[in-house]
Amino acid sequence: MRRFVVLGHRATTSPEFSLDDLSGATGRLDILLRCINSSFFLSHSIRKDVEIHLILQGPPSPTKTIRFVGSELKYLNPDERSTAALIRSSLSQRAEGEKKTSPGIYMSSRKYSDVISLLAKDSQIYYLKEQGHDVRRLPSFEQDITFVLGDDRDLTPEEEQVLFEYDPIEVSLGPESLHADHCITIVHNELDRRLEKN
Ligand SMILES: C[S@@+](CC[C@H](N)C(=O)[O-])C[C@H]1O[C@@H](n2cnc3c(N)ncnc32)[C@H](O)[C@@H]1O
Incomplete structure (x- = not known):
């Protein structure tokens, strides 16, 4: 998922x-x-x-x-x-x-911290962030994965702190700062291509 x-x-x-x-x-x-x-x-x-x-x-x-x-x-x-x-x-x-x-x-009425805590129980958390590890260099992705991203604003330091409790992998989709919906399309594309290879 x-x-x-x-x-x-x-x-x-x-x-x-x-x-x-x-x-x-x-x-x-x-x-x-x-x-x-x-x-x-x-x-x-x-x-x-x-x-x-x-x-x-x-x-x-x-x-x-x-x-x-x-x-x-x-x-x-x-x-x-x-x-x-x-x-x-x-x-x-x-x-x-x-x-x-x-x-x-x-x-x-679940808060962000509740949502992350629930999802982290059965999926690896990835934090989409411009300065993260290049997605193309990540060796593999788990079957159950969660990607967290901001809207037109980045996560606040407090929101990042919540995420860091769950050891997220920080992932960059490229050098430019992208719109949130475009990030989702790129993530799908990266994962689709990896599935195709397997
Ligand atoms: C429109 S951006 C937020 C503001 C943007 N960081 C800026 O400086 O204008 C929306 C979200 O998409 C994600 N994002 C944007 N570009 C990215 C990239 N190159 N790699 C990974 N995530 C990205 C981040 O989670 C970001 O918070």
């Missing part, structure tokens, strides 16, 4: 947002929507072996975590507006623990 955790540093936790202004008043929810697309969409199908955890840390009631599970997704389309509507519907529901809000979509 490939997992991605994207920190939405100021992404809205309110369902009261307009689908006509996804990059403005939503705290850059548009970035997270593009990350969903990069995580799941192939030309003619959806990647089943993928999960993405979006950590929404903006006002008014942080934290909300929305988890998308590729093997269960039913109503995901490539247009970001319809995915934003699914997120809006999730945020309008009350969750005790983690609640399924649509096929393959789960919402909880």
Whole structure:
């Protein structure tokens, strides 16, 4: 299973947002929507072996975590507006623990540190960071892996500290600073190529 955790540093936790202004008043929810697309969409199908955890840390009631599970997704389309509507519907529901809000979509009030702690139990954590080890020089990847990345902002020193408790491998995807969704596409491509060779 490939997992991605994207920190939405100021992404809205309110369902009261307009689908006509996804990059403005939503705290850059548009970035997270593009990350969903990069995580799941192939030309003619959806990647089943993928999960993405979006950590929404903006006002008014942080934290909300929305988890998308590729093997269960039913109503995901490539247009970001319809995915934003699914997120809006999730945020309008009350969750005790983690609640399924649509096929393959789960919402909880789990904080970033809780999410990482859960994922680190059964997967190696990779921290996507410009200054990390070149992805092309890493000898191998485990079957169950989690990649953590920022939205349009890097992880704060406090968020990095949480991650460092789990001995992450810091990975660079190249010399340029990339958009978060592009990072996900490149990670998939690197892993796909390695699978092809095996
Ligand atoms: C748009 S970047 C964040 C801001 C960016 N670091 C800057 O200086 O403008 C989003 C996230 O993608 C990841 N990222 C971007 N470029 C990367 C690269 N070359 N290698 C690995 N991760 C990268 C990092 O996790 C980063 O926090």
